[in-house]
Amino acid sequence: MKVLAKKTLARKGTPDGRAEDRRDALGISGLSLAVGTGERAIPLLADVTVRVGRGETVGLVGESGSGKSLTARAALGMLPRGARATGGVTVADVDVLAAGRRQLRDLRRTRASMIFQDPRASINPVRRIGDYLTEGLRARGVPARAAAERARDLLDQVGIRDPKGAMRRFPHEFSGGMLQRVVIAGALSTEPELLLADEPTTALDVTTQAEVVGLLKDMQRVHGTGMLFVTHDLDLAAAICDRVYVMYAGRIVEEAASASLFAAPAHPYTRALLEASPSVHGEKAEIKAITGRPRALAESPSGCSFRDRCPLAGDECAGTVPAHRPHGTSLVACVRPEQVTP
Numbered sequence: 001m002k003v004l005a006k007k008t009l010a011r012k013g014t015p016d017g018r019a020e021d022r023r024d025a026l027g028i029s030g031l032s033l034a035v036g037t038g039e040r041a042i043p044l045l046a047d048v049t050v051r052v053g054r055g056e057t058v059g060l061v062g063e064s065g066s067g068k069s070l071t072a073r074a075a076l077g078m079l080p081r082g083a084r085a086t087g088g089v090t091v092a093d094v095d096v097l098a099a100g101r102r103q104l105r106d107l108r109r110t111r112a113s114m115i116f117q118d119p120r121a122s123i124n125p126v127r128r129i130g131d132y133l134t135e136g137l138r139a140r141g142v143p144a145r146a147a148a149e150r151a152r153d154l155l156d157q158v159g160i161r162d163p164k165g166a167m168r169r170f171p172h173e174f175s176g177g178m179l180q181r182v183v184i185a186g187a188l189s190t191e192p193e194l195l196l197a198d199e200p201t202t203a204l205d206v207t208t209q210a211e212v213v214g215l216l217k218d219m220q221r222v223h224g225t226g227m228l229f230v231t232h233d234l235d236l237a238a239a240i241c242d243r244v245y246v247m248y249a250g251r252i253v254e255e256a257a258s259a260s261l262f263a264a265p266a267h268p269y270t271r272a273l274l275e276a277s278p279s280v281h282g283e284k285a286e287i288k289a290i291t292g293r294p295r296a297l298a299e300s301p302s303g304c305s306f307r308d309r310c311p312l313a314g315d316e317c318a319g320t321v322p323a324h325r326p327h328g329t330s331l332v333a334c335v336r337p338e339q340v341t342p
């Protein structure tokens with residue numbers, strides 16, 4: 001991992017107008033990422049700023065390839081091999097981009113946890129659930145007996161029947177939904193400040209999805225953890241998050257409180273996402289697919305990355321990348337948001 005330059009977070013401020021706060025669970029500030037060098041350099045993220053307050057639930061939403069996972073992983077210092085990063089990333093009071101190996105390992109063990117789409121990919125299949133759950137606690141110096149007691153307690157909290165027996169079982173003995181519950185228990189075992197949930201319900205059936213989302217919210221509330229919830233599903237994000245960041249082609253294009261995002265999207269891409277999704281909030285006359293295909297940052301057009309798919313695009317969208325500006329209660333990177341929400 002190579003860090004080119006670090007901006008001073010305290011000076012930078014955040015898109016929601018607050019000063020960056022060292023006590024935030026997560027502060028990503030002006031993060032840009034690229035792999036390769038010289039003419040072969042491929043930009044992956046550009047000027048991404050995301051903040052998650054303590055105990056807050058924040059959504060990161062966009063189509064496939066928009067850069068959501070890269071952003072979430074950067075919070076743990078997990079950058080693509082050979083990537084160059086500029087900007088700042090802090091988790092609680094840890095400067096992630098400047099952290100050494102050991103500090104990053106400690107951060108991942110105790111202060112920030114990540115849950116992935118497929119629970120089977122996060123658990124070693126030949127280790128017992130009890131070992132998986134007590135590992136982080138033991139690393140924190142909790143004695144074996146107390147760690148086991150805490151693990152059983154957590155299993156109980158996430159709705160696993162017979163926690164004592166479950167500790168002795170192996171991952172293949174659980175269904176996908178039950179195993180994701182175990183992973184959530186593991187992720188919260190050390191009371192981390194930050195939980196990164198990367199499409200945690202996408203691999204589950206609809207009923208189990210709802211249960212796991214409900215459980216995540218409950219657990220997060222009880223433990224006071226800040227959560228970055230990564231999803232391609234804007235309806236789901238708006239339903240469970242306090243605030244949502246919408247990402248397109250490696251950039252944040254809109255940030256808003258969930259309620260206002262739904263009622264008054266300010267970016268044409270946000271509106272297109274809403275029109276393309278079957279709403280959980282009632283009836284929609286028609287589902288409209290977004291024309292064209294999603295772009296990665298490296299292949300996006302100059303100026304506004306969305307302009308080749310945008311029904312409102314004009315000449316002024318081609319020149320420079322639109323800066324974030326307030327519109328209603330949103331912060332939006334579009335030159336004509338009043339045409340999206342008059």
Ligand SMILES: Nc1ncnc2c1ncn2[C@@H]1O[C@H](COP(=O)(O)OP(=O)(O)OP(=O)(O)O)[C@@H](O)[C@H]1O
Pocket residue numbers: 035042044062063064065066067068069070071080081232296297
């Ligand atoms: N190591 C890498 N080298 C080159 N390109 C990469 C690398 N890692 C990711 N990318 C590209 O960066 C873009 C963003 O990837 P990312 O995984 O963050 O997308 P995403 O929004 O999470 O999508 P999905 O929902 O499909 O997981 C994609 O176009 C991806 O191909």
